[in-house]
Amino acid sequence: xxxxxxxxxxxxxxxxxxxxxxxxxxxxxxxxxxxxxxxxxxxxxxxxxxxxxxxxxxxxxxxxxxxxxxxxxxxxxxxxxxxxxxxxxxxxxxx
Amino acid sequence: xxxxxxxxxxxxxxxxxxxxxxxxxxxxxxxxxxxxxxxxxxxxxxxxxxxxxxxxxxxxxxxxxxxxxxxxxxxxxxxxxxxxxxxxxxxxxxxxxxxxxxxxxxxxxxxxxxxxxxxxxxxxxxxxxxxxxxxxxxxxxxxxxxxxxxxxxxxxxxxxxxxxxxxxxxxxxxxxxxxxxxxxxxxxxxxxxxxxxxxxxxxxxxxxxxxxxxxxxxxxxxxxxxxxxxxxxxxxxxxxxxxxxxxxxxxxxxxxxxxxxxxxxxxxxxxxxxxxxxxxxxxxxxxxxxxxxxxxxxxxxxxxxxxxxxxxxxxxxxxxxxxxxxxxxxxxxxxxxxxxxxxxxxxxxxxxxxxxxxxxxxxxxxxxxxxxxxxxxxxxxxxxxxxxxxxxxxxxxxxxxxxxxxxxxxxxxxxxxxxxxxxxxxxxxxxxxxxxxxxxxxxxxxxxxxxxxxxxxxxxxxxxxxxxxxxxxxxxxxxxxxxxxxxxxxxx
Ligand SMILES: [Zn+2]
Numbered sequence: 001x002x003x004x005x006x007x008x009x010x011x012x013x014x015x016x017x018x019x020x021x022x023x024x025x026x027x028x029x030x031x032x033x034x035x036x037x038x039x040x041x042x043x044x045x046x047x048x049x050x051x052x053x054x055x056x057x058x059x060x061x062x063x064x065x066x067x068x069x070x071x072x073x074x075x076x077x078x079x080x081x082x083x084x085x086x087x088x089x090x091x092x093x094x095x
Numbered sequence: 096x097x098x099x100x101x102x103x104x105x106x107x108x109x110x111x112x113x114x115x116x117x118x119x120x121x122x123x124x125x126x127x128x129x130x131x132x133x134x135x136x137x138x139x140x141x142x143x144x145x146x147x148x149x150x151x152x153x154x155x156x157x158x159x160x161x162x163x164x165x166x167x168x169x170x171x172x173x174x175x176x177x178x179x180x181x182x183x184x185x186x187x188x189x190x191x192x193x194x195x196x197x198x199x200x201x202x203x204x205x206x207x208x209x210x211x212x213x214x215x216x217x218x219x220x221x222x223x224x225x226x227x228x229x230x231x232x233x234x235x236x237x238x239x240x241x242x243x244x245x246x247x248x249x250x251x252x253x254x255x256x257x258x259x260x261x262x263x264x265x266x267x268x269x270x271x272x273x274x275x276x277x278x279x280x281x282x283x284x285x286x287x288x289x290x291x292x293x294x295x296x297x298x299x300x301x302x303x304x305x306x307x308x309x310x311x312x313x314x315x316x317x318x319x320x321x322x323x324x325x326x327x328x329x330x331x332x333x334x335x336x337x338x339x340x341x342x343x344x345x346x347x348x349x350x351x352x353x354x355x356x357x358x359x360x361x362x363x364x365x366x367x368x369x370x371x372x373x374x375x376x377x378x379x380x381x382x383x384x385x386x387x388x389x390x391x392x393x394x395x396x397x398x399x400x401x402x403x404x405x406x407x408x409x410x411x412x413x414x415x416x417x418x419x420x421x422x423x424x425x426x427x428x429x430x431x432x433x434x435x436x437x438x439x440x441x442x443x444x445x446x447x448x449x450x451x452x453x454x455x456x457x458x459x460x461x462x463x464x465x466x467x468x469x470x471x472x473x474x475x476x477x478x479x480x481x482x483x484x485x486x487x488x489x490x491x492x493x494x495x496x497x498x499x500x501x502x503x504x505x506x507x508x509x510x511x512x513x514x515x516x517x518x519x520x521x522x523x524x525x526x527x528x529x530x531x532x533x534x535x536x537x538x539x540x541x542x543x544x545x546x547x548x549x550x551x552x553x554x555x556x557x558x559x560x561x562x563x564x565x566x567x568x569x570x571x572x573x574x575x576x577x578x579x580x581x582x583x584x585x586x587x
Binding site: 010014016053054055056058059060061062063064065066067068069070071072073076077082084085086087088089090091092093 | 116117118122123124125131132133134135136137138141149150151152153154155174179181182183196229230231232238239240241242243244375377380382384385386387388
């Protein structure tokens with residue numbers, strides 16, 4: 001399995017990562033190796049095997065609809081890159 | 096297809112409703128609307144590292160309840176997935192949603208159209224978390240946007256229909272019926288103004304051509320902030336697509352799917368030709384949540400909690416009370432409390448027709464004028480039933496009965512008290528009335544002759560005299576009937 005540089009560029013874009021052309025080249029080969037390694041799993045015969053969506057053999061874990069403790073506004077905004085009043089402030093988003 | 100339009104409209108809706116829980120989907124933060132910004136968040140819902148979401152049982156059961164009422168197939172096994180994208184209102188950089196194994200598929204909702212009942216089929220219903228709320232700078236000066244994360248993590252039900260609606264009106268009717276249903280189930284309050292119901296609409300048109308038709312490219316219309324704007328936007332967009340097709344000839348599949356925003360002020364859809372970038376959400380199973388298995392016993396328990404659904408109540412009112420489809424529709428669409436009120440009046444009076452008339456006219460008028468619901472309507476069902484019974488007993492004509500009704504609303508007095516005060520409590524025996532009628536006929540030979548000659552107007556003078564003699568208390572219809580009878584018995 002070999003990835004193409006444009007695929008790596010696309011994945012980087014989706015993850016909002018800025019990569020140099022050097023890095024794209026490096027990651028293309030490294031990621032190709034990783035994908036090839038994982039792809040070995042495709043060789044296993046899975047006929048009659050139930051698909052697994054979770055590694056723990058448990059299901060139906062719920063909490064009751066009861067209020068817990070929330071953060072104060074100051075605590076919540078403590079890590080905000082920028083704050084305006086009681087809001088997170090972010091660069092203008094044009095949608 | 097509407098008779099006037101040279102095309103068939105095809106609409107599918109994607110509706111998000113907020114579930115009526117106390118707390119969020121995966122944490123104990125409050126879901127209450129209108130809290131101070133960023134006052135209802137915690138490490139789980141603002142995506143701090145190392146936290147674990149745990150599913151709110153109530154949210155899942157409300158979702159099951161809605162899906163059952165929507166006749167959906169419930170999956171025995173369901174799981175959640177991460178939908179990855181970057182946006183400032185999404186602190187985790189992924190939304191916990193459902194991808195390939197939603198908890199329900201298929202289903203349908205029946206809507207009452209002018210042409211009769213119609214089933215709108217559903218593709219799926221799934222349970223996901225909401226994002227936060229953005230406040231954008233409206234000045235256009237490019238100032239920073241503000242983010243409030245109170246809404247992040249609130250439970251949402253996503254309901255996706257098949258493209259089964261064939262007019263803007265049907266789209267509105269579907270939304271009205273869905274809102275009525277979800278409110279009666281207490282699944283959601285469906286307040287569009289508060290964002291607890293949101294709608295996106297996919298629309299295109301089919302234009303007859305030869306033996307078949309051509310379809311225009313599908314446009315997804317967003318920013319629909321009322322049912323009325325859904326209806327207006329669909330009508331506008333359909334016509335816009337027709338005109339664009341006539342200009343460009345572009346068909347479905349020849350251009351990428353577009354998104355349009357509805358501009359309420361100008362009444363137009365504004366198409367945003369997005370750069371051709373396929374959505375790539377890189378869904379994968381949410382490792383922090385375990386799957387949910389739903390067995391028959393659980394489903395039966397939820398099913399047993401379902402109240403009578405609006406569509407069933409509409410049918411029942413027609414068979415049990417002989418209401419017209421229209422009256423049953425008007426009453427049921429007002430919600431359960433109003434329908435209960437009608438039923439009580441109908442049962443207390445044994446006169447469902449009168450009960451329906453009063454409820455759909457006078458009562459509804461007062462509710463609309465005062466902008467209140469039946470719960471705060473001042474007359475209990477017993478009082479209205481009492482008025483209907485007294486109206487019958489004293490033979491009070493409809494206009495005077497409405498006066499009594501208005502007086503009851505104003506003073507809170509019983510119907511009987513007001514009827515007495517207005518002097519409407521006089522009942523005349525038929526013999527008394529006949530006597531008065533004979534007197535009237537005898538004293539107005541010209542009017543009698545005119546009436547016999549076919550001048551219907553002459554009746555007024557004859558009735559008028561009886562009314563004068565009884566100071567307006569005689570039942571005019573009965574007087575009129577007796578005049579006819581007398582004339583028939585004494586040929587000219
Ligand atoms: Zn929280």
